[in-house]
Amino acid sequence: MSxxxxxxxxxxxxxxxxxxxxxxxxxxxxxxxxxYLTLRxxxxxxxxIFELKVRGAPAIGICAGFGIYVLARGIKTEDxxxxxxxxxxxxxxxxxxxxxxxxxxxxxxxxxxxxxxxxEQGVRKILKxxxxxxxxxxxEDQQMCRSISEYGLSLLKDGDGILTHCNAGPLATSxxxxxxxxxxxGKEQGMEFHVFxxxxxxxxxGARLTSxxxxxxxxxxxxxxDNMASLVMKNGWIQACLVGCDRVAANGDTANKxxxxxxxxxxxxxxxxxxxxxxxxxxxxxxxxxxxxxxELRSPDEIKKKFYxxxxxxxxxxxxxxxxxxxxxxxxxxxxxxxxxxxPPYTESLVQPCLNSGESITCFG
Ligand code: MRU
Numbered sequence: 001m002s003x004x005x006x007x008x009x010x011x012x013x014x015x016x017x018x019x020x021x022x023x024x025x026x027x028x029x030x031x032x033x034x035x036y037l038t039l040r041x042x043x044x045x046x047x048x049i050f051e052l053k054v055r056g057a058p059a060i061g062i063c064a065g066f067g068i069y070v071l072a073r074g075i076k077t078e079d080x081x082x083x084x085x086x087x088x089x090x091x092x093x094x095x096x097x098x099x100x101x102x103x104x105x106x107x108x109x110x111x112x113x114x115x116x117x118x119x120e121q122g123v124r125k126i127l128k129x130x131x132x133x134x135x136x137x138x139x140e141d142q143q144m145c146r147s148i149s150e151y152g153l154s155l156l157k158d159g160d161g162i163l164t165h166c167n168a169g170p171l172a173t174s175x176x177x178x179x180x181x182x183x184x185x186g187k188e189q190g191m192e193f194h195v196f197x198x199x200x201x202x203x204x205x206g207a208r209l210t211s212x213x214x215x216x217x218x219x220x221x222x223x224x225x226d227n228m229a230s231l232v233m234k235n236g237w238i239q240a241c242l243v244g245c246d247r248v249a250a251n252g253d254t255a256n257k258x259x260x261x262x263x264x265x266x267x268x269x270x271x272x273x274x275x276x277x278x279x280x281x282x283x284x285x286x287x288x289x290x291x292x293x294x295x296e297l298r299s300p301d302e303i304k305k306k307f308y309x310x311x312x313x314x315x316x317x318x319x320x321x322x323x324x325x326x327x328x329x330x331x332x333x334x335x336x337x338x339x340x341x342x343x344p345p346y347t348e349s350l351v352q353p354c355l356n357s358g359e360s361i362t363c364f365g
Contacts, residue, residue, distance in 0.1 A: 007217040008184050012171050013059055013138070015066045019073060019131060022066040024054045027171055031212035039063075042071055042093055049097035049104070052203065056172020057246045057282055058141050061103030064094050065134035068111045072130055075123075083123045087115055099294045100255050100324045101246040102284045107137055142175045144279040144338035149181030151336050152242065152277050156182055158191045160239040163229060163267075165198040166257035167209035168244025168277065178277040179242040180213065187219055195221045196232050200257060202302040202321065226259050233270040241267045245278040245335075252329030252346025253290030258322055264331035273333040280337045280353040290326030298323050 012025045022039045028051065029035050037053060039045050045067040048054050054063045071090040077083050091108045098104060114133045118126050156162070168179035176184050183193050195214055200206035207223055214221035224232060232238055241263055247255045254260075254276050267274040287293050300319035305311045313319075335342040335350065342349035 004184065004188055004217045007170055007213050008176050008188075010170055011174075013054055013063045013066065013174070015069070015131075015134065020070060022063055022070055024048060024063060025171070026053045027055055027209065028053050030171070030208055039067065040070065042090055045071070045094060046097045049094070055205070056167060057101035057103040057244065058145075058173040058178070058279060059171070060098065060101050061107035061281065062134075062138045062141060062174060064104050065107040065111055065137040067094055068108055069127075069130045069134045072115075073127055078123050080119055080123060083126070084115055087112070098296055100296045101282075103246075103279075103281055106281050107134075110137065138174055141173055141279065144281075145170075145173050145176040145178060145181050146185075147338035148178050148277050148279065148336055149176045149185040151338075151341050152179075152182030152275065153186050153189075153191075155273070155275065155334070155336075155341070156186065156191075156193070156240060158186075159193070161194045161196065161232075161237040163196045163198070163232065163238045163241045163263065163272075164210060165206060165226075165229075165241075165243050165260050165263050166200045167205040167213070168242075169210060169213040171209050171213060172244065177213075177244075178279070179244045179275075180210065181277065182242065183214065183219060184217055187217060193219060194237065195219055196229075196238065197221055197223050198226045198229055198259065198263070199223060200259060201226055202306065204307060205257065226262075229263055230266050233266055233272055238267075238270075238272050241272060241274045243274075243276055245276050245282050246324055247287065247293050248276070248278065248283045248335060248350065249287040249289050249292060249326075249329075250283075250285045250347060250350060251289050252332055252335060252342075252344065252350060253287075253293070254327045254329070254332060254335070255290065255293045255295065255324045256327065258325050261325045261327040261331070264327045268331050274327075274331055275334050275336055276327070276332050277336040280339060283337070283350055283354055285350070285354055290328070293324075293326060295325070296323040297321060 169177035197206045197210040304313040337353040339353040
């Protein structure tokens with residue numbers, strides 16, 4: 001396998017062979033160590049998501065789908081009502097691990113629908129159908145990433161300078177990723193890009209994961225601190241910004257890793273196209289605007305201590321640590337889904353990718 005394939009064809013989340021566990025790459029140890037974790041219990045699954053051992057909106061959804069299947073297999077009853085009661089408990093518990101990425105509740109709801117629609121089939125058959133559904137969620141994500149990558153690549157030129165924030169590559173999804181997908185696909189086709197990866201404080205997904213993935217795949221990647229984005233744009237080194245998304249509201253307001261909205265503001269000032277890439281499962285039409293999106297708040301220690309040999313701030317200082325921010329739709333040039341490229345007005349163009357017809361759109365708005 002070429003280095004590129006080792007990155008684009010990695011199974012960072014998978015169902016254990018006997019169906020009793022979920023196996024993930026522990027992303028908190030990268031890039032230094034590649035270690036796999038075997039998750040079997042509700043607590044192990046919850047902690048893996050909460051502590052970002054598995055992270056990135058689509059990967060969280062895939063893990064949750066596998067996870068609820070593993071837990072459902074462990075429910076020791078043939079009685080449907082009792083089975084569903086315990087299933088719901090596990091569902092709610094896993095769903096509470098992280099609030100912002102809609103893919104978590106989306107995947108769990110999809111699994112719940114299998115249970116609800118097949119009541120008459122009995123518990124054994126339901127378990128079989130749950131297994132098929134969680135494997136389908138992963139398979140569909142692979143296809144969606146590929147398609148997003150193709151649409152995204154159509155917006156880029158050979159030699160472009162690209163800025164990306166956080167990590168929306170294969171580790172955050174399956175196969176190509178979303179925001180990094182066009183770059184990996186372009187590389188496969190012989191194109192060259194000059195990528196600037198924001199380190200992405202405080203959890204450093206850009207430094208630890210994006211630069212790792214792109215470098216392994218043989219792309220030209222330069223790591224910068226978040227506060228250097230403005231300078232590289234001013235220098236004329238960036239022709240497009242590509243970012244992922246955790247929840248897209250009906251009007252196009254987009255929640256993504258903290259710092260994304262700052263990049264979008266800068267891109268608008270320097271007249272650089274700002275593209276959001278994500279599967280249609282990340283669009284949440286029940287959120288009218290970004291104000292409806294719940295933002296995850298995390299521990300101050302991530303700012304003050306984590307990744308440092310000694311604390312870098314006074315022990316008692318107050319910290320505000322939102323894990324995501326919302327980029328205003330007016331700053332987004334286009335939202336690229338597996339079904340096509342959505343352009344403003346998003347209240348109209350985002351509706352079509354969410355329709356369940358399966359056919360491709362090319363350009364909306
Ligand atoms: O907190 P994280 O690392 O899970 O946040 C990840 C992001 O914000 C990604 O950009 C987003 O989930 C898209 S991943 C394809």
